[in-house]
Amino acid sequence: MPKDGGIGASTKRREDMRFLTGKGRYTDDINIRGQVHAHFLRSDVAHGRINGIDLSAAEAMPGVLRILTAADFAAVGGIPCGWQVTDRHGQVMQEPKHPVLADGKVRHVGDPIAMIIAETYEQARDAAEAVLVDITELTPVLDMKAALAEGAVKVHDDLTSNLCYDWGFVEENKAAVDAAFAKAAHVTTLELVNNRLVANPMEPRVAVGDFESHSDQYTLYTTSQNPHVIRLLMGAFVLGIPEHKLRVVAPDVGGGFGSKIYHYAEEAAVTFAARLVGRPVKWTSSRSEAFISDAHGRDHVTKIELALDDENNFTALRTDTYANMGAYLSTFAPSIPTWLHGTLMAGNYKTPLIYVNVKAVFTNTVPVDAYRGAGRPEATFQLERLVDKAARELGVDPVDLRRQNFITPDMFPYQTPVAVVYDTGNYQATMDKLLEISDHAGFEARRAESATRGKLRGFGIAHYIEACGIAPSNLVGQLGARAGLYESATVRVNATGSISVYTGSHSHGQGHETSFAQVVAEMIGIDANQIDIVHGDTSNTPMGMGTYGSRSLAVGGSAIVKATNKIINKAKKIAAHLLEASEADIELKDGKFAVAGTDKSVDWAGVTLAAYVPHNYPLESLEPGLEETAFYDPSNFTYPSGAYGCEVEVDPDTGKVQVLSFAAADDFGNIVNPMIVEGQVQGGLAQGIGQALLENCAYDGNGQLLSGSFMDYAMPRADDLPMFTVDHSCITPCTHNPLGVKGCGEAGAIGSPPAVVNAVIDALQRAGHAHVTHIDMPVTPARVWAAMNG
Amino acid sequence: MYDFELVKPASLAEAVKAMGDDGAQALAGGQTLVPTMKQRLASPERLVSLTGIAELQGVSAAEGRVTIGAATCHADVAAKAAAHYPGLAALAGQIGDPAVRNRGTIGGSLANNDPSACYPAAALGSGATIVTNTRDIAADDYFQGMFATALEEGEIITAVRFPVPQAAGYVKFAQPASRFALVGVFVARFADGVRVAVTGASNNGVFRWAEAEAALSGDFSADAVTGLTVPADDMIADLHGSAEYRAHLVGVMTARAVRAAG
């Protein structure tokens, strides 16, 4: 039994008391004396030329301090992109300008045109209505394939076309892949869409800019998953503020799911404006604004093909994907359909030859970037739908076809044909576990029971792999990242033994304050309540890269382990001095330093006090104090994997799909807090099922968002979801980080969409609808009905 | 939201008077009007709140009729009409979520006449009478297409009078996001025949389905409507379903509503 508060214990989340009792301190709770309010006038057309902006009436409105347009930002930089992809011909991607406010042209509904700063929010909105913008509407570019056609209207006039890049991976394999297809015994082909999503965290984005003229010090309070990244991008690339004069604070943040990674124009605008107007400037996004200004996710259109030999072995895989970038490149957008997608196309299978082509395209839509899973859900969805389809075409059990082609435990470390090396895994074990926890054996009986009620029951499976724990800096540097992806920690031990841990990770729902404390408590052997985790403020945490890509424990936790080990090593030296023993003989156990083989010991607080009151202390060889910083740069990604099973019932009269049960058997490596892991998986499953059945960010032919509010954008609700069966007892520890952990934040959203769609297809096929081989997400009642009656 | 003045009359007479001013608009539960104002799509200068007026509140039953005060919230109808008109109470209990049901009112719903709202189906399907401060309006005359009603400028709905049928049922197929009716069908069997009202489906708002009424008046069973179809021509087509899909659902939901009526 793990000790409560130590590694392996389902310790209750300490942050929840504050969140559940309304004591959280979110960015919108920050109100600075003298603060004024900003409102952004946004484009209501998808594509247009700005002929002129008349501010005169608006500037005369009550309470208005200043109205800014692109011209006011002429001297500052544009919003930078953090990743440069090189295409199959060795060309770097086309990188359009991304001005803080629309300059000359508007490129999507929601593109900010003017920033109105007034004493109150309503005054700013009133004035926005008096701003006269003269726009000539242009034909919107919406369909990705049409956008690439010869002579297509261009989103960015100064680029040669709407193509951001044409990426081939691995380009050298292309000929061999084509040759393998030419001699395949069977080829399965699938065309599909990975639907565009809006992240919709519970807390919309907020930014408050502040400037102290006496010290030239800027502060930005913002809803960010990575305050240091924002400080670097905004300080160095947009506003030209050196780091020591810019503090970025991301306090409690109410969910991000990727959408709060990026540096957004509003952050730069409020910071810039705070100096200009000499007052703190606050902007709080409305929900409607979030729909048209938060980066969206997914939006891929793919054709994928699988070649098999006459014994049903996968011999080659080929994909052709169009990835929507939207109107501008969001911070990490170029990396999602490439390095976070193409590298995962091997899945859990030993397919020897793979070629991935991705064309990234500019359109007059909101920029697209990472959303929970980022690239990996797109890869998994294609592959796991395809393998299912292949099994049906060949008349074999989809479970058996997967098993036959799995990478086997003896093959690790496994070099895939798409660059990455899987360190560990056991896919047969997770598949076995799934079949057990989902009572697969009892499915036929349950199906018969459904049939008595006129319902069509189906079972769908998906096995996923993901690469997370992002990432080895030198590797991602070669791949085009303009940042390192290490993580940092400072462990500050106080005189009486309590500890403050400053982490570069950022918690916005993940429970770091609890699980990170568990790690340190376990290592030192003290009560977790003696340890606080501090994050989110660049003024007191070491330079860190933040939280996304299921990296916090695997990378941020490893930095904490490194720093804590430094603390322990120094503490042992102090203990050795106090105990008049040799350092080599000192053992740390349960918060006590003892001399091996004796009953001589000194407790934790005795050592920490000596460190800060160094009366009896080896001052000649050791500095006083007990505070250490460590940076950890991983040597590889981590590779969580798992088997997901979904059981659905389809109502043949309406096409409505009900998810009856969902089981997840994951291998996350070692587990620090099983309860938090289960919560992460459940949340991911809810989002994945939401993508599969409900969520659809759709534009009409004019580039207007059809699903621009919760009245039309269907978020999953509790009664859309079954109780989940979540298991993470299959453990193959990660081999290259000190905790042996892999990360669990995205898995649920990665593995679940194909499992759901496979289940729906299974139900329909079993009911005799043989012609229904695929339905695009979201699998709405209307789409199922249309497919059944098509 | 633009600035506005809020008045809280204590009686219907005061409310009628307050509504006489330019730019005045009735406010009931605010579940539609307030979000519209927040989006700056409505800009009333004066809101006349109806929910504090005692004579507009409550559920009463007499002589085979149930009368519901216009400012009665959905949750109250669900609870208090259950003994007198279970089919109506069940409909009220399916509207929105608990917060919406404790704020939104029957009068607000009927005045707004959203093409996907539930109450219009009950009012038309029951052959209810919409009572206003000036007159009685038969449901058959009241609904005049999407968001359009027989109400005059400044006219206030005070109550809705429902004749209680022998049996009634409402089944809605929820639009996945809003959970308003993608298609909702209310059937009511009276001694002199069956009424069938369909909401959510048509570009012309709530409507009566004459073929189904005729079939069910002869044989009040789900089988009686099997195979009946409504033309898809005038059906709503949007992100959530095509016109054909909605037309199909009208048949399915009608059969289910008959079963629900028992």
Ligand SMILES: Cc1cc2nc3c(=O)[nH]c(=O)nc-3n(C[C@H](O)[C@H](O)[C@H](O)COP(=O)(O)OP(=O)(O)OC[C@H]3O[C@@H](n4cnc5c(N)ncnc54)[C@H](O)[C@@H]3O)c2cc1C
């Ligand atoms: C999240 C959500 C979910 C919902 N789900 C459903 C659903 O599933 N089914 C459904 O049917 N409805 C649904 N609704 C609508 C809701 O139930 C209310 O019926 C609707 O908002 C109108 O009622 P109200 O009392 O809020 O009216 P208000 O918003 O106050 O007013 C609406 C309009 O009616 C006018 N008005 C109000 N009362 C009177 C009166 N007595 N006389 C004359 N004019 C009047 C107002 O001036 C205004 O124009 C939902 C609403 C929300 C916000």
